Structures are given as C-alpha cells and as structure tokens.
Amino acid sequence: MPASVDRERLAALLARETAESAARNPRSQAAYQRAEHLFGRVPMTWMNKSAGAFPLYLDGARGARVSDIDGHEYVDFCLGDTGAMAGHSPxxxxxxxxxxxxxxxxxxxxxxxxxxxxxxxxxxxxxxxxxxxxxxxxxxxxxxxxxxxxxxxxxxxxxxxxxxxxxxxxxxxxxxxxxxxxxxxxxxxxxxxxxxxxxxxxxxxxxxxxxxxxxxxxxxxxxxxxxxxxxxxxxxxxxxxxxxxxxxxxxxxxxxxxxxxxxxxxxxxxxxxxxxxxxxxxxxxxxxxxxxxxxxxxxxxxxxxxxxxxxxxxxxxxxxxxxxxxxxxxxxxxxxxxxxxLTDEAFARMCALSERFEAGVAAGIAKHDLPWSVSRLGARSEYRFANPAPRNGTESAASADAELEDFLHLFMSNRGILMTPFHNMALMCPATTEADVDTHTELFAQALDELAG
Missing domain, CATH: 3.40.640.10 (Type I PLP-dependent aspartate aminotransferase-like (Major domain))
Incomplete structure (x- = not known):
C-alpha cells in the first residue's frame, strides 16, 4: 500500500469521482440496469472490471477515440486491452x-x-x-x-x-x-x-x-x-x-x-x-x-x-x-x-509517444516524492505503486491498490481519458497524438495534487 497517500482523503476523493461518474452517465447506468438477460449484466463478465458502479456503454470508436452513449468522447489509452493497438477501425x-x-x-x-x-x-x-x-x-x-x-x-x-x-x-x-x-x-x-x-x-x-x-x-x-x-x-x-x-x-x-x-x-x-x-x-x-x-x-x-x-x-x-x-x-x-x-514506422512513432507518456508520469511522481515507479515496454507504459518496480509477478500482485486504482481511473474517465481497466496501463496506437499524451500528463498531475491536498 502506497505510504504517501492519506487513506481518508483517498476515500473521500473516490466517493466524489464515483458520484460524478453516475451523474455524467445516466444512459450507461440505465442500460446496465436493464441488462437482465446477460450473465453479470454484460456480454462478457470481464466488462464488469470498471472503476465505477457500472461500465460505460460504447457508441462508437475511431482511431484513438471512443465515444459512449451519453455523448462523451475519450482519448483511449486502453485500446481494447491491446485488441485495438492498431487503433479503432483503421x-x-x-x-x-x-x-x-x-x-x-x-x-x-x-x-x-x-x-x-x-x-x-x-x-x-x-x-x-x-x-x-x-x-x-x-x-x-x-x-x-x-x-x-x-x-x-x-x-x-x-x-x-x-x-x-x-x-x-x-x-x-x-x-x-x-x-x-x-x-x-x-x-x-x-x-x-x-x-x-x-x-x-x-x-x-x-x-x-x-x-x-x-x-x-x-x-x-x-x-x-x-x-x-x-x-x-x-x-x-x-x-x-x-x-x-x-x-x-x-x-x-x-x-x-x-x-x-x-x-x-x-x-x-x-x-x-x-x-x-x-x-x-x-x-x-x-x-x-x-x-x-x-x-x-x-x-x-x-x-x-x-x-x-x-x-x-x-x-x-x-x-x-x-x-x-x-x-x-x-x-x-x-x-x-x-x-x-502496425508497420515498422508506426511502431517507432508509438514507442516515442510512450516515452513521452513515461516521462510525464515520472515527473509527477517525482514532484510529490511518491514511492511509485513507471515502467515501459515499447508502446506500452504503466505507473506502479512501488519503487523500485516489482521484479516478479508475486511482487507485482502485492503492489496493487484497488482503491487508488479506482480513483485514478475514474478521475481520468470523468475528464475524457480511458485507461486499461485492469491496472494503470496506457497503450499507444498509430492515431495517438502528442496532445493526447500531454492531456494525460496534465490530468495525472492534477490527480496527484488532489491526493496531496
């Protein structure tokens, strides 16, 4: 558990973001409540891995953007948990x-x-x-x-x-x-x-x-x-x-x-x-x-x-x-x-964007002197609630913090950024832009400022 986070403050911030998500997405919430013929109310049970009380419902997606049925557009760093690494519907x-x-x-x-x-x-x-x-x-x-x-x-x-x-x-x-x-x-x-x-x-x-x-x-x-x-x-x-x-x-x-x-x-x-x-x-x-x-x-x-x-x-x-x-x-x-x-040239650009993402996250962590880290694998980056970064799977599992993850995910989605729901991972696609990455960097800094009080 990250030592530098006030748990009471985190709980209050998470409650605020959960309420905000419900207020922003009444159509998604209603669709979820109507889904009585689906096992777990979703087409595939993993879709329940969402930070709020219900998943957002897809309207459309193109390139590095996703839109939901409540009319919100998101910069998508989840990209279907890798399935859409080429971008949505190239x-x-x-x-x-x-x-x-x-x-x-x-x-x-x-x-x-x-x-x-x-x-x-x-x-x-x-x-x-x-x-x-x-x-x-x-x-x-x-x-x-x-x-x-x-x-x-x-x-x-x-x-x-x-x-x-x-x-x-x-x-x-x-x-x-x-x-x-x-x-x-x-x-x-x-x-x-x-x-x-x-x-x-x-x-x-x-x-x-x-x-x-x-x-x-x-x-x-x-x-x-x-x-x-x-x-x-x-x-x-x-x-x-x-x-x-x-x-x-x-x-x-x-x-x-x-x-x-x-x-x-x-x-x-x-x-x-x-x-x-x-x-x-x-x-x-x-x-x-x-x-x-x-x-x-x-x-x-x-x-x-x-x-x-x-x-x-x-x-x-x-x-x-x-x-x-x-x-x-x-x-x-x-x-x-x-x-x-997904050409050689596209990968070079995607990896460069991921480096930019990594640097932005690292700067935010350093500013607040948090015991966190950021890891990168080519076009994929992730911030971890451990420093040094875990060296095996058991250490990595132990570093998880569900409450903190939920806050960060909801904070991002309520402001137009989708992260991979399973952890704090961001994937770049050929349609991702530097402005998309910089938007995340700015929001990540804001989230850390709020956690710090």
Whole structure:
C-alpha cells in the first residue's frame, strides 16, 4: 500500500469521482440496469472490471477515440486491452474486411486464401519463426501450442511464470504460493483438476527457481511472456531471457513466447526487441486490427517433426484447430493490419509517444516524492505503486491498490481519458497524438495534487 497517500482523503476523493461518474452517465447506468438477460449484466463478465458502479456503454470508436452513449468522447489509452493497438477501425482494415465479406464473400468457406501465405511470411520476417498456423484468439493459439509441445516431447507438464497471462488456458492458472510451491491461482473458476497435476511454476526473473522446476524432467514447454504485462509490466533483468533459453535447451524443454501483449515492444514484439529464439511463438488480438485473429509460429525443425508423425491427427479431430480458425475474413484483416497499419514506422512513432507518456508520469511522481515507479515496454507504459518496480509477478500482485486504482481511473474517465481497466496501463496506437499524451500528463498531475491536498 502506497505510504504517501492519506487513506481518508483517498476515500473521500473516490466517493466524489464515483458520484460524478453516475451523474455524467445516466444512459450507461440505465442500460446496465436493464441488462437482465446477460450473465453479470454484460456480454462478457470481464466488462464488469470498471472503476465505477457500472461500465460505460460504447457508441462508437475511431482511431484513438471512443465515444459512449451519453455523448462523451475519450482519448483511449486502453485500446481494447491491446485488441485495438492498431487503433479503432483503421480505414484500410475496414476496406479489406468489406472487400472480403461483401464484395467477394466467403468469409468462412473452409478454404485457404493467398493472403494467408503473405501473413505467414510477414510474421516470419518480424518474429523469425518460419511456419505459421492461425486461430481466432491467442488463448486458442496457446492451447494448441501446448498440445503440440506435449505430442513432440512426450511430457505432460507445462511451466509458466507466477501471475503471467495466457488467456483462460487451464495450465496457466498457477502461482507460487506462500510456501514457495505451486498453487492454484486465486479465483480459478471450475478447474478440471488440481493445476499442480498439469503445471509447474517459477517466478519471473528467477533462473534458479526455473532450473529447479525443469530438473524434474517432466516439463514439455515453458510458456512465458518475455515481459509480464497483465499483472502490471515487469521487465526482464539483464541475462534472464538468455538464461531461460539456455536452461530450456539443456533440459530438453520447448520454449513458447506468448507475444499477445508484449507485441507492444516493437514490430517484432519482445522476441525481435531482445533477439530471442523460441521454438513456438503465440500471438493474438492486435494483429487483426480489431477482428478476432490469432496464430502460432513454429521452428522449421519442430514443424517437420510434427508433420512427420503419422500417429498425430492434425487434419481432423486431434484437438488442434477449429472451423473458424484461419478464416478468410480474419486473414484479410491480419494482412491489412500488418502491411499498412502496425508497420515498422508506426511502431517507432508509438514507442516515442510512450516515452513521452513515461516521462510525464515520472515527473509527477517525482514532484510529490511518491514511492511509485513507471515502467515501459515499447508502446506500452504503466505507473506502479512501488519503487523500485516489482521484479516478479508475486511482487507485482502485492503492489496493487484497488482503491487508488479506482480513483485514478475514474478521475481520468470523468475528464475524457480511458485507461486499461485492469491496472494503470496506457497503450499507444498509430492515431495517438502528442496532445493526447500531454492531456494525460496534465490530468495525472492534477490527480496527484488532489491526493496531496
């Protein structure tokens, strides 16, 4: 808990901002109250992760702007929690989708298109993996990658980092418990079995802990984010990622890099930025420009080993793939996004904007001498209620402060800024401007002034 914040003052400020949000958004509040036929009153329960008493309801979005049904416009630093990292509805992606769906048709014909090879070649250029297959989500890509890893190694367990994020993959919902051993992640819904039967866990930035777990000889793959993101940004320490690669090779374990969020590091994600060489790479969300899309890349050696196995049913009901995976509409959106929107040049500009955001936050923290920090991964920045910044997932989880987060989120949204609802994270897109960043800097300074009294 941040030591330099007056909790009574914080509670009063949060109550004020909560009331202001309700007063500003009567139509959103009414829509939420009417939603009796939805589980949790929302289309997907995560939409209830909002700072106020109800979520804002979407009217429209374009570029780096979102508008709600009460007529408010926001500078959007959430960007669909990475799904809209290309910006909302980029024109070139909209045109590609319309051309595929309306002009040509055949969005789900269960036939390949020539766009797919272009996308595979571009993903190879960016990430280095030469063979690609597509999914609708990164969660699916992770599930299928895990199956392939088990098939080729003959091992059953998957190792993840404590508090890493890989979607709703059952094997990933494990954390390091208070006794240092693996335990089910708090809140895990309807687990099919004890997660320690399927998984091992080690803290991020802990090579000794990783080696201890790999030494059992039963881990098919290490599934990891090259930098933690969904528990807050936790950056790799010097030598850590190289150490992970050396240890996995020594123990005959495959390495899967999940780049779904760390794609923000640059056009080749963290894999390109840090010069990594995974056996498998998974990605989703951003590569489709807002259209559901995901995929996984394989090393040539691994792909050849899998395709050479006559006992594996890779073309029917073997557990890998899905009817809508690699559909023509998603592939067309991926090509337009990668070719024209999330380009090398766009990433350079987005990362520069994120540096500007980071500097503005750092100045505000320094002015008030707060025990906070700010971390950045390419086009993504986040302020943390800890200094130094957490070095693993358990430390990052412990640094959370729900009341303080809610105040800052509501303070921002009541004044036209949307942050990622899960924490204090801001993502830049090609349409984000310096003025957008400076608006946040000004509001962040105001919020800290109010907290200081």
């Amino acid at each position: 024109e070139v992606v909209a045109e590609a989708v319309e051309q595929r769906y309306r002009a040509k048709g055949g969005a789900t014909a269960m036939l390949p298109t020539e766009d797919a090879e272009w996308v595979g070649a571009e993903l190879t250029r960016r990430f280095g993996l030469p063979r690609w297959s597509f999914s609708l989500t990164a969660t699916d890509a992770n599930r299928w990658a895990i199956r392939l890893a088990r098939a080729v190694t003959g091992r059953q367990k998957i190792l993840v980092n404590s508090y890493s994020y890989h979607g709703s993959v059952d094997e990933s919902l494990i954390v390091v418990g208070p006794d240092g051993n693996g335990a089910t992640r708090p809140g895990n819904v309807g687990a099919p079995c004890d997660v320690t039967l399927t998984s091992r866990v080690a803290e991020f930035n802990d090579l000794e802990g990783l080696e201890r777990e790999l030494a059992y000889g039963d881990v098919a793959a290490v599934l990891m984010e090259p930098a933690l993101t969904n528990i807050g940004i936790v950056l790799p320490e010097p030598g850590y990622l190289d150490g992970v690669r050396e240890l996995t090779r020594r123990h005959g374990t495959l390495l899967i890099n999940d780049e779904t969020h760390t794609f923000s590091a640059g056009p080749g994600g963290a894999t390109g930025f840090y010069g990594l060489s995974p056996d498998i790479l998974t990605i989703g969300k951003a590569i489709g420009g807002g259209i559901p899309a995901g995929g996984y890349g394989l090393s040539a050696e691994l792909a050849d080993r899998l395709l050479g196995r006559s006992d594996l049913d890779l073309v029917d009901m073997g557990g890998v793939g899905g009817t809508l995976a690699g559909n023509a509409l998603s592939v067309a959106a991926m090509r337009a996004t990668l070719e024209h929107v």
